Amino acid sequence: MPLRIDILTTFPEMFSAESPAALGVSIPARARKAGVLEVVATDIRGFSTDKHRKTDDRPFGGGPGMVMMCQPLFDAVKHVEGLDPRPARRVLLTPQGKTLTQQMVEELAKQERLLLIAGHYEGLDERVIEELAPLEVSIGDYVLSGGELAAMVLIDAVTRLLPGALGDAESAHVESFCGEQRLLDHPHYTKPREWMGRQVPDVLLSGDHAKIEAWRQAQRVERTKARRPDLIG
Numbered sequence: 001m002p003l004r005i006d007i008l009t010t011f012p013e014m015f016s017a018e019s020p021a022a023l024g025v026s027i028p029a030r031a032r033k034a035g036v037l038e039v040v041a042t043d044i045r046g047f048s049t050d051k052h053r054k055t056d057d058r059p060f061g062g063g064p065g066m067v068m069m070c071q072p073l074f075d076a077v078k079h080v081e082g083l084d085p086r087p088a089r090r091v092l093l094t095p096q097g098k099t100l101t102q103q104m105v106e107e108l109a110k111q112e113r114l115l116l117i118a119g120h121y122e123g124l125d126e127r128v129i130e131e132l133a134p135l136e137v138s139i140g141d142y143v144l145s146g147g148e149l150a151a152m153v154l155i156d157a158v159t160r161l162l163p164g165a166l167g168d169a170e171s172a173h174v175e176s177f178c179g180e181q182r183l184l185d186h187p188h189y190t191k192p193r194e195w196m197g198r199q200v201p202d203v204l205l206s207g208d209h210a211k212i213e214a215w216r217q218a219q220r221v222e223r224t225k226a227r228r229p230d231l232i233g
């Protein structure tokens with residue numbers, strides 16, 4: 001059974017499986033073709049009872065921007081959840097959420113079904129958030145114009161953990177943030193040995209695999225100390 005990910009959005013066309021959309025290339029495209037991932041985007045607008053298919057309105061108390069109304073989103077969630085008998089983990093993409101980490105990604109990849117809600121405008125009416133009680137997730141401390149790109153980031157990160165999503169070359173790779181090792185990756189080199197006067201480090205040409213591994217591990221630690229001291233503590 002593939003992981004089913006539904007997205008509720010007012011911009012469903014952003015989730016097209018057709019290249020060059022983010023989910024139409026690389027690992028997400030392969031995962032969909034291999035049948036380990038199913039992505040379904042649903043337009044919240046289709047659940048508006050308003051004659052202009054409105055999904056947002058002005059905030060009580062005044063202020064800039066618009067607020068997503070409770071009813072269309074709530075009805076959309078109920079409809080989409082009914083499309084599949086498996087219970088869905090609800091996730092709201094919002095800058096007010098907890099910052100997405102690899103640990104959260106690993107947890108989400110274990111689910112059978114995810115329901116992602118891409119917030120827009122100034123935000124959602126607080127009452128529908130209380131009623132739906134989603135996991136609230138942000139992808140970092142900066143502001144996007146909507147949750148859609150954040151939802152794609154989450155889908156991409158989850159997809160590459162699904163059994164069968166990665167090719168052999170990719171799964172053999174030991175990456176930053178995998179498993180227990182919270183270190184950055186070591187630098188990588190390929191042909192040619194010299195480029196614009198810059199040499200590949202000799203150790204990598206030595207053929208001594210123990211020495212190479214020791215060098216790479218030292219590089220990981222060095223880089224992490226220099227670039228992300230917060231990861232070491």
Ligand code: 6GU
Pocket residue numbers: 092093094095119137138139140141142143144145146147150151
């Ligand atoms: Cl999840 N949404 C929006 N609108 N902005 C963000 C974000 C999410 N994560 C970081 N910035």
